[in-house]
Amino acid sequence: MMKTLYKVLQPCKVDGKDREVGETIRMEPEDVKGLAEAGILEEAVEVEVAKTIFEELASVVEERVGKVEESVAKKLSDGLLEGSKGFRLQTGATAEEKLVRHGGFKSFGHFCVDIFKAGEDGRGASAELKKYDAAVKAAYGVNSLIDSEGGYLVPVEQSTQLLERALEASIVRPRAQILPMSTSHLEIPAIKDDSRSSNLFGGVVVYRTAEAGAYTKTNPKFRKVGLQLNKLSGLCYVTDEMLSDSPISVEALVMRLFPAAFAYKEDEEFLGGNGAGKPLGVYNAANNALIAVAKETGQAADTIVAENVIKMYSRCYGKNSAVWVANHDTFPQLATMTLNVGTGGVPLWLPGNNQGLAGAPAGTLMGRPLILSEQVPTVGDQGDIGLYDFSQYLIGERSGEGLQTATSIHLRFDYGETAFRFTLRNDGQPWWRAPLTPKNGSTLSPFVVLAERA
Numbered sequence: 309m310m311k312t313l314y315k316v317l318q319p320c321k322v323d324g325k326d327r328e329v330g331e332t333i334r335m336e337p338e339d340v341k342g343l344a345e346a347g348i349l350e351e352a353v354e355v356e357v358a359k360t361i362f363e364e365l366a367s368v369v370e371e372r373v374g375k376v377e378e379s380v381a382k383k384l385s386d387g388l389l390e391g392s393k394g395f396r397l398q399t400g401a402t403a404e405e406k407l408v409r410h411g412g413f414k415s416f417g418h419f420c421v422d423i424f425k426a427g428e429d430g431r432g433a434s435a436e437l438k439k440y441d442a443a444v445k446a447a448y449g450v451n452s453l454i455d456s457e458g459g460y461l462v463p464v465e466q467s468t469q470l471l472e473r474a475l476e477a478s479i480v481r482p483r484a485q486i487l488p489m490s491t492s493h494l495e496i497p498a499i500k501d502d503s504r505s506s507n508l509f510g511g512v513v514v515y516r517t518a519e520a521g522a523y524t525k526t527n528p529k530f531r532k533v534g535l536q537l538n539k540l541s542g543l544c545y546v547t548d549e550m551l552s553d554s555p556i557s558v559e560a561l562v563m564r565l566f567p568a569a570f571a572y573k574e575d576e577e578f579l580g581g582n583g584a585g586k587p588l589g590v591y592n593a594a595n596n597a598l599i600a601v602a603k604e605t606g607q608a609a610d611t612i613v614a615e616n617v618i619k620m621y622s623r624c625y626g627k628n629s630a631v632w633v634a635n636h637d638t639f640p641q642l643a644t645m646t647l648n649v650g651t652g653g654v655p656l657w658l659p660g661n662n663q664g665l666a667g668a669p670a671g672t673l674m675g676r677p678l679i680l681s682e683q684v685p686t687v688g689d690q691g692d693i694g695l696y697d698f699s700q701y702l703i704g705e706r707s708g709e710g711l712q713t714a715t716s717i718h719l720r721f722d723y724g725e726t727a728f729r730f731t732l733r734n735d736g737q738p739w740w741r742a743p744l745t746p747k748n749g750s751t752l753s754p755f756v757v758l759a760e761r762a
Contacts, residue, residue, distance in 0.1 A: 311336050314344065315352040322349075345707040346488035425552075426717065478571045479633060479679055480578035480590075483698035484736070488707035492537045492733075496702070500529040503745040535704035535735040538585050540573060542566055542730040545720050566730050570711060575683050578701065578736050579633070580691070587736030590701060590755045591684070591691040597740035599623050599751060600690055600759040609761050610688030612638055614647040614656050616758050617693075621674050625744060625752035626697030632678040634693035637686050642678075642693075643669060690760040697754035705734040 316322075316331045320343060327333060332352065343349045426433040487494065500510035507513045510529030517523060544566070551558055580589040588594055601619045624630050634642070645656045672678055676695065685691045712731040719727040743751035 313352055314340060314349040316348070317350050318348045320348050342488060342490055342707065345490055347708055479575045479681060479683070480698050480701060480736075481571070481574060481703060483629075483631065484578070484701040484703045485699060485739070487535065487702060487704045489535065489537060489704045490707045492706075494535045494704055496533045496535070497530050498533050498739065500531045500741075501744065502742040504747050505745050531741065533702065533737065533739065535702065535737065537704065537706055537733040537735055540570065540732045540734065542569060544728050545723075545725040546728065548724045548726065551726060562728060566728075567711070570730070570732055572683075574734070574736075575681070578703070579683050581736075583737065587703075587734070588738065590696055590698075590738055591694055591757050595738050595755065596742050597738050597753050597755055599743050599753040599756045601756060602759050603761045607761055611761060612641045612645065612687070612693060612758065614645050617642075617645070617656075617673065620693075620695050620756045620758060621676075623750060623752060624695045624697065624754065624756045626700065626754045627676070627695075629699050630676055630695050630697040630754070632673050632676055632693065632695055633681055633684055634678065635684050635686050636680050636682060638693050639669075639680060641687070642673065688761050691757045694755070694757035696756075700739045700754040701736060702739055703734060703736040705732070709733065 311334045313332055313334050316327045316329055316333065319329060320327050322333055322335065322340060322343065333349075337344070340349055344351065422434045422437045426437055487496070501508065502510070507526065508528075511526050512528050513524070513526045515524050544562075546558055546562075574587075577587040578589055580592050581587040582589070582592055583594055591598060601616065601623060604613055604615050607613060607616075621627065647656055670678075684694070710732070712733075714729045714731075716727045716729070738755060740754060743753040745751050
């Protein structure tokens with residue numbers, strides 16, 4: 309199979325080597341299919357033609373470019389570029405494919421208004437919308453995503469902007485491992501490393517062996533982690549008057565509310581989802597890797613004491629990348645927490661570098677960032693405060709899709725409203741299946757919470 313030239317769009321590892329943005333590599337398409345679908349690599353054919361070898365490469369140029377007009381190819385072949393050191397021809401997305409990405413629209417609001425003005429029969433469609441509709445038909449060869457069948461597909465780049473806004477508002481997603489999925493189900497092999505009391509990696513042991521002595525065989529144990537894509541969706545209606553009179557307001561409204569809602573729902577499920585048709589959350593009881601640190605002897609209900617925080621920190625695996633996530637209601641106790649010393653106590657968390665209440669409160673607890681969120685239980689309930697290394701949490705999402713958005717002027721045509729539909733297919737679950745039993749000491753986990761204090 310002929311190898312294809314790819315341009316690196318995001319840092320990655322290909323063929324055992326770290327690749328930088330802008331680097332080009334030549335690989336067989338099947339070997340990098342997943343990276344290409346995820347948008348990490350982009351096909352880019354580059355042909356450097358020197359004058360002395362132009363005739364030899366002319367056929368390659370015509371084959372790789374394909375869509376270059378015959379007249380242009382003929383001029384090249386006739387040597388009209390004679391005397392130049394060489395030239396570069398690069399192919400990537402076709403004009404139609406690029407149009408499907410951005411639609412030729414200045415903004416999402418521009419796209420919305422053009423849909424409204426198109427009318428039910430599409431006769432009022434703008435030049436941009438007509439061209440974009442034709443490109444969608446050519447690219448997808450269908451169907452229900454075009455005007456005559458009830459809707460328009462939102463340009464890919466507008467959809468990507470929505471997902472980027474959701475990322476900015478998320479707690480878990482920016483810190484987790486994102487796995488692009490080319491199918492609805494993905495199984496990942498993982499080493500079963502739950503105990504190091506007598507071996508490593510579920511069975512590996514190394515021995516000191518005498519000269520000419522027999523080697524002792526041991527093998528690691530493996531398990532599988534499965535991700536299953538499930539759909540998260542949203543739907544809203546916008547009146548024709550709002551679209552026509554205030555396209556900028558409509559864009560601001562849609563671009564702010566729905567990405568924020570998706571980010572909120574994702575965090576809710578990544579933190580506490582039960583895994584039934586949705587992600588399995590890190591502090592859900594079904595997560596067997598979770599460690600719940602018990603309250604102190606005689607500790608009053610609905611309180612947090614310094615010993616709780618210290619013990620949670622000691623049980624966390626991955627302290628250098630972990631973050632605290634706590635309910636807003638815990639802040640008064642965290643800010644006034646003291647450590648008993650003899651008959652008195654010393655404060656542990658002084659706001660604003662000893663500036664008292666005049667200074668902003670510290671944003672860290674024991675050197676790790678503190679995030680206050682309503683997504684976790686209120687003070688006194690298990691999980692009201694926890695220390696999490698989210699790099700040990702897996703998020704799978706459909707490769708190359710992200711947040712999918714579509715519109716229709718027909719669903720609520722008799723009400724004078726345009727429908728906007730949002731879809732995100734994803735799944736998530738902890739990489740770990742059980743706390744780690746170390747060689748010595750208490751069990752460790754990347755997910756540690758404070759148990760209930762009733």
